[in-house]
Amino acid sequence: MTASAPATPATPASPTASSSSIEAFVEEASAFLDEHATRRPTGTGRVVWGEGEDRISYFGDEPPEVDRAKVDAARAWQRTRHEHGFGWITGPTEYGGRALSPLHDLVYDQLEAGYDVPDTGVISLIGLGMIGPTILAHAREEIKQRYLPAMFRGDAIACQLFSEPGAGSDLANVATRAVRDGEEWVLNGQKVWTSVAHHAELGMAVCRSDPSQPKHRGITAFLVDMSLPGVEVRPLRQMTGGAEFNEVFLTDVRVPDDHRLGEVDDGWRVTMTTLMSERASVGGEGAGPVERAVSRSYLTAMLEAMGLSRDAAARRRLAEVLADLTATGYLNQQSLRTLLDGRAPGPEASASKLMFSHNLAAASHLAAEMVGPRMIAETGDWGTFSWNELLLGTPALRILGGTEEIMKNIIGERVLGLPKEPGTDTKAPFRAPTGEQS
Amino acid sequence: MTASAPATPATPASPTASSSSIEAFVEEASAFLDEHATRRPTGTGRVVWGEGEDRISYFGDEPPEVDRAKVDAARAWQRTRHEHGFGWITGPTEYGGRALSPLHDLVYDQLEAGYDVPDTGVISLIGLGMIGPTILAHAREEIKQRYLPAMFRGDAIACQLFSEPGAGSDLANVATRAVRDGEEWVLNGQKVWTSVAHHAELGMAVCRSDPSQPKHRGITAFLVDMSLPGVEVRPLRQMTGGAEFNEVFLTDVRVPDDHRLGEVDDGWRVTMTTLMSERASVGGEGAGPVERAVSRSYLTAMLEAMGLSRDAAARRRLAEVLADLTATGYLNQQSLRTLLDGRAPGPEASASKLMFSHNLAAASHLAAEMVGPRMIAETGDWGTFSWNELLLGTPALRILGGTEEIMKNIIGERVLGLPKEPGTDTKAPFRAPTGEQS
């Protein structure tokens, strides 16, 4: 038996619903991809110890010029997609979409995974995946026409301006003020943990419009042009040493009322629809450096390279990690199969997210143990010190995009139907948090 | 280096406070023990695989006649102690005590641990350790004179009548009613999880005397003669198969008012003083079958007997268990040293209790893994199926005497000073739980 990574299906599995149109779509998409991209060699999962790039980083953590080049490549590929009708497969035709089903979208993703194309996560994860649908659902017609085509053409990257120093797990605690002034709103406040903001043309800002109402009310959401005066983006350095995130300071930023998303004081509902898409999109698999390292192929090659092939203790720990990793892969495959069958996905996505961070943390600590003292400094040996990047990145996976504690509340309450904690601050009027909170 | 269990000091370590009187006491106690008991051979920690009793049970789980004989032996030894002035070392002389310091008490325990004497836990853990002090603090003079000497002579075993089906973690939720009728109180209700009740002459019952008050008030405590009409003790079979605990049904039990402990409606405070002593006494070490099996000597003999001496995986897991076990032993030794130095013990007792159940569970699962399939049925092989008793007993350690969750609340709030959860039922009048609670 050859040691290869668990297979990701390169072709969609038995698409039952409207299969004739799907078949034509597969043919069209394959022709497009064959023309504009290179097919990934099969069996790339195989790791030969000491060969290939020695970076195992969950976060970018790259020099700004490298980062910028990747974003440019992403924009270019998104534009190519868009020009050939694959930029927004499910979108309405009046905004440049193809008006096809989510199944077509999924099938395209599956097909594209077989090709070597630029990673467009910087555009798609937040902008197209979460803010696009929010604009579609909650913005005025002229705003949709102005921004949606630009976003799906790769010209406008969008970011979330949600979290604040005082509003982390308790997102409804936002204190950034939005005060109406005629046909404009004046925004003041500080946002934090905004990924992509340093590349973004657009932001979706969640603001406090009426502090006298209970905290889930009195919130209004806006689309903010990031080039407006008063918008300042500062990189936020995370514990890995890189700066994947930003702080965004809003100082007397004047946003036209037509950039409002949804009704005045109804922004919490708007935000919820945005977040619904997030929970599902996090925790997926990819083909990046982390997926390459946290794999059976890499870890078994590592076992051998570290001279531990016959060490029962190391084998046991490796087997524990691989069992969870492989089973989580099965879970993800089954979710995908469910989607491809045209059925609604179950609550397994939240389990998958928790397992994802568990697996990455377990793998990085196991790797550290296999590496031993060479993990404490860069000796130049391939596949040793490089694990630090992942090791230092994994704590974030338990926090960002909803802490594990919040995820478990959601599973407990929404999936299992357990009662909420008695609320203490949902009825009282919101008061903007004061300075002593950090 | 010989494989022996972590040493328990057979002689007290440097008792600094009032050391001359202590020295005389040590001499006296040693003489008493030499005369009435046999010194335990040193090095009894050594386990020879296949030798000795093959029972690894945390709970008694023994046939009633064996159980009864052990209780008789305990009573007899307590009487002998009492007759020679060691029955109640710290007690007031007017009730048969010696009026010596807690340090003398501890020193005696340490000395006695070096001798082979009957286990008096059935008398001392709850009765002498917890209910005796409560009577001393809260009972009327005539009650003290009537019961305390009998208890410390081994004639009266006392039990707690605290928990109820609806009052587990939330002990203040007791629904057993106490209604005053002239100079008597009429008790009605059901108590549960009462260990020792089937041997007890006395019980301390916590009852609801005024349901119109908030739940921590309106509680009154009583001393109940277990031979009174209306007291019915039924064994409660636990998951191990044995019946270490009881349910106690109180039906129109008439208790004289002079058997009340503390003031009317002030029983919660009385109960708290009783429980304070409990938290400290649980989690100690002994020389019973569990301590013999969950030890370095036994587990390493087992590793060898199971042919795993050179199996790195089994060794690693064994080492993890032994590291925690040994370190917990150090923690307990240090607490003891603190006490012997005459200083107040710190919050380490709660950590020790959590570690105790963790260690026993870890050891029993490790043992099950080492034993393998022979754990699924009694094949007659020594040291294999017998681990079931402990395996099935350990879940209780995370629950009885306060669940782990309650222990962690206590550590969080009382030791670390974290805020309590906002209370929802401490102010409202108590309403007796209705039938739908189980």
Place this chain on the structure above:
Amino acid sequence: MTVTTTAIAGAEELEDLRLSVRSLLADKSDESRVREVMESDLGYDASVWRQLADQVGVQSLAVPEHHGGAGFGQVELGVALRELGRALVPGPFFSSVVLGAGALLAAQDESAMAAHLPGIAAGTTLATLAVIETDGQWRTHGFTTRAREDAEASWTLDGEKSLVLDAVGADLYVVAADTPHGPGLFLVESGAAGLEVTGLRALDPTRRVGRLTLTGTPAAALGRPGNGTAALEHLLDRATAALAAEQVGAARACLEMSVAYARQRVQFGRPIGSFQAVKHMCADMFTRLEVAEAAATEAARAVDGLPDAPPAGEAAAVAHAVCSEAFMFIAQQTIQVHGGIGFTWEHPAHLYFRRAKVSQLMFGGPAVYYERLLERWGV
């Protein structure tokens, strides 16, 4: 459900099967009935056994059609085993239907299959598998039980087999023994000369265990003597995939029971499920169960050789490890969620706990299943 003759059941048929088994068990094998029969002499309810055979055909599901079965595979069997595990139904399902029939299939001995599979499928023949010996180790070669062939090419067995599921009452024993050609599997019929069968006190009262002593006991070779290791390895994939289904069925019952209790039990004026300590315990149980469920499902699909499934050896070994750990964890936490009541004999939690430990250990335990997983990958 009427068992059809197609080889792969659709989603609707699977759901029908699940409901048939569940409603029959809810009717005839609820907890009080399980407790009654687990302490009876026979150890299970013969009428439930019959009804599962006659009304649903559980025993026949995975037996090929030409041997009297329904011709379905592991996926369909898994649906039924989830329900049997959920209700902790005592009886020789696992021993006869999974291990007995599985061994006959794994050994690929056409005449033995023709002779015995119809009876197993009908529930009239009870088969079981005897592999483990007095040292308690699960192995696929190196048996101390010896098979000897006499001049007339008939075989006799000598040795002792321990920890045999449902040994007492079985009609047919598949016994692993060493031969001069290597390990082999042999058929021994109940009542054979020199065969002694003893029941043992078992950890799980819903899963009986016994011992066989074989003294010059006549036996029939099952397949080619020498094929024993290969047949057992193959059987192990099927058996652990089946066990995984049973484990997740039982684990799901534990989670549902815990969640129901956490919603209803009030302490400190609130349902305990509103406390994060309990809520997160349940969420952790859910997470482990979802992963285990996925592993069990994938193992069944793999054993059935579905086109987009992983290799059977990998998926079965992954499921064996993941479902064993998950069920043990969930069974433990079920007691914790229930507090004192969960620790009583009268509460079902301990029966699941016992089953979880037995399931985890019956094919060797963690040391064996983790190592086996690596071996399946050639690591």
Place this chain on the structure above:
Amino acid sequence: MTVTTTAIAGAEELEDLRLSVRSLLADKSDESRVREVMESDLGYDASVWRQLADQVGVQSLAVPEHHGGAGFGQVELGVALRELGRALVPGPFFSSVVLGAGALLAAQDESAMAAHLPGIAAGTTLATLAVIETDGQWRTHGFTTRAREDAEASWTLDGEKSLVLDAVGADLYVVAADTPHGPGLFLVESGAAGLEVTGLRALDPTRRVGRLTLTGTPAAALGRPGNGTAALEHLLDRATAALAAEQVGAARACLEMSVAYARQRVQFGRPIGSFQAVKHMCADMFTRLEVAEAAATEAARAVDGLPDAPPAGEAAAVAHAVCSEAFMFIAQQTIQVHGGIGFTWEHPAHLYFRRAKVSQLMFGGPAVYYERLLERWGV
């Protein structure tokens, strides 16, 4: 505190020592200063190093009096190391005071001790230990670095030593090398011929690491050539007991920081420490810390040979395992309690996380320390 000449400090003296170190560090080596010096060329604050030597005598605590030290033991050193760990003070304390002085003491070479211990005790000589080689393994024999003796009985070393703490800037290197008589320890002075010292990029910026290349480098034998394994094993007990003290000091800082944050940070209208998820996380951290603290304390007492202490080999190995696991666990949970802020570069949590991982691995890591624990017991 004025260092006295008694060999065992009383509880009050220990408390004085603790307060002296803590207040000096609070004054001179707060977090912002630590961040400043950890990115400086030197990597530590030379004036803090001097003040700790001159005002408190930390460097001299465990050095015998007749070699210019205070003559205290591991218990007293542990008190100081807890504070240094708590404040993550960069500097050659561990390398020079624990490993350098420790190696000289372990090798029992009187003339070497007389020559170098006074300087180490005064903080004027910086020593360090070079054991690990290019394969990254911690070992006590089987070195590829070779020591050769010439006709005049003087030694030269050839080889490469990796992952040497505070290699750059050290005055004196204790180097483990193989000799024809077995493993030995050798002293190499900075600036020696054929000695090349290179700094490496380290995981923990408060704990610098480097590499030595030795090419015909003149060296002095430390103790009897051939005694290297015994000396290193002995040193390992002292060093891991010292490390344990540093680990629990740092872990306690993490717990205190977490508890303070959980009390003050409000989400959902309540301090997050009132939620059981956070409260129980802190309680678990506390529990692991209490056990680790006990292990560290016992290891120091054991190394000092106190009458009621366990054997040093046992207690040091237990403390090494338990404190390594506890600190790693606590450092991780500290980030989790702090949420997003705990994951920023500006928050100290990651510095503790880095220190925890380095501490766990610097003497080989879990595989090594668990096995070593069993070996210490003869298992």
